[in-house]
Amino acid sequence: MHEEIKEGSILVLKKGHPCGENKWQITSFGTICKIKCLGCERIVIIDRTDLKKRIKKVIQ
């Protein structure tokens, strides 16, 4: 259902970061992923299955 995502993909998640931004870039894509908030550049570690459930839109 989702478009393909990979390292470098920019995503909009269902829930934004507390800083107010809602776009994230995948900096590491594996069983465990790292995503970087494009507002404050903070990195969040997230399980890939969880990440896929939270995607609202794939931007690129």
Ligand SMILES: [Zn+2]
């Ligand atoms: Zn942020």
